[in-house]
Amino acid sequence: MFSVIIPLYNKAPYVEKAINSVLSQTYREFELIVVNDGSTDDSLNVVQTFFKSPLGNLGAFSPSLGGWGVLTQSNLGVSIARNNGVKVAQYDYIAFLDADDWWEPTYLEEMKLLIEEFPQAGIYGSGYFLIKNGVKRIAPVGVERTFKKGEINYCRTYSNTLCMPLWTGSTIIRKTIFESEHGFKPTLKLGEDFDLWIRVVQKYPVVILNKPLSNYNQDVELANRAIGEKLYEPYEHMLFTDYGALQSNPEFRYLYEQLALYGLLPYYLTGKNEKEVKLILSGINWKDHAFKYRLYYKILPIVIVQFWMHFLKIGSIVKQKMLT
Structure with a gap:
C-alpha cells in the first residue's frame, strides 16, 4: 500500500x-x-x-x-x-x-x-x-x-x-x-x-x-538542516515563489503574508534579496497582522531591530543552555 x-x-x-x-x-x-x-x-x-x-x-x-x-x-x-x-x-x-x-x-x-x-x-x-x-x-x-x-x-x-x-x-x-x-x-x-x-x-x-x-x-x-541561519536566493525559497492566481484567494493570502512577515525578517535586516523583499512587503495588508511587524518593518530604524533580534538570539541561547 x-x-x-x-x-x-x-x-x-x-x-x-x-x-x-x-x-x-x-x-x-x-x-x-x-x-x-x-x-x-x-x-x-x-x-x-x-x-x-x-x-x-x-x-x-x-x-x-x-x-x-x-x-x-x-x-x-x-x-x-x-x-x-x-x-x-x-x-x-x-x-x-x-x-x-x-x-x-x-x-x-x-x-x-x-x-x-x-x-x-x-x-x-x-x-x-x-x-x-x-x-x-x-x-x-x-x-x-x-x-x-x-x-x-x-x-x-x-x-x-x-x-x-x-x-x-x-x-x-x-x-x-x-x-x-x-x-x-x-x-x-x-x-x-x-x-x-x-x-x-x-x-x-x-x-x-x-x-x-x-x-x-x-x-x-x-549545518545539516535547511531551516537555519542560511539565507537563500529567491529561486531557492518558497516565499519568493510566484503563486499566481492563488494570491487572490483571501485565505491563502493571509497565510502567505503571515509566513512572509516572519520569514523575511533576516533578509530585510541584512539587505539580502532587497528588491524581492521590498516587492513582497509593498503588498502586505498590514492591518491584518500583529503590530510588532509594523514596528520591525515600517517604524523602527533597522539598527534598532537588528539589536533587538540579536538580544533575543542571545536570550534563546542562554535558555537552551539552562535546559541542557
Missing part, C-alpha cells in the same frame, strides 16, 4: 533510527526506498548494514513489492531525491520520512485506516511530536483539541498557529496526485513541501488524524 521514501544526505548519526522506525511498523505492506543524495559521511555504510543486496543506481532499480532499495545520485538536493524515489515507487500511496526523523510504530497502520475511512481525500496527515533541546512536545497545529480526525481547511488551519498541519514526515499523498503536480520543485531548498501541498490542497480534500504518530527532530546540527 505504501512506498516509503527516505532522502539521505550526511545523516550518519540519525539514519539508523529512521530506518528502524520504518522496519518496526505494525502494518507491513510497504516498500522502503532510500535515496542517497551524494552523502560524503558514513551514511551509506550505515544503510548497508540493513540491506545485504548490492546498492542500486538510478535507472537500474527494481525492488519487489514489500522490499527495499537504495538509489544513488550526486548531491542534487532533497526535492530531486524525493522525486526520484517516487519515480520508482510501486505502491499507490507515498509516505515521506527524512533521515533524521522517525515514526511511532503504528503510524502506517493508523494512516491506512484513515485512508479507508476518507477515500475521497488526496492528501493525509497525522499529528506529530516536536523534539527540541531533548524535550518532546506535541506540535500545536491549528485544530481544536476536541478534533479527532477529518477534513480541514488547510490555509485556515495553518494560519491559526503557523505550525504546519502537513509536515512532510507525517504526510501521505496519492502517487497519481504527486505525479500530476510534477512533485517537488527541484530548485526549491526551503519550503518545497509547502509549495507542493498548497498546489494539492486547492484541488483535493485534506484529511488529518489529530494524533501524534511521527517525530520531527529539531536537535539536528544547523
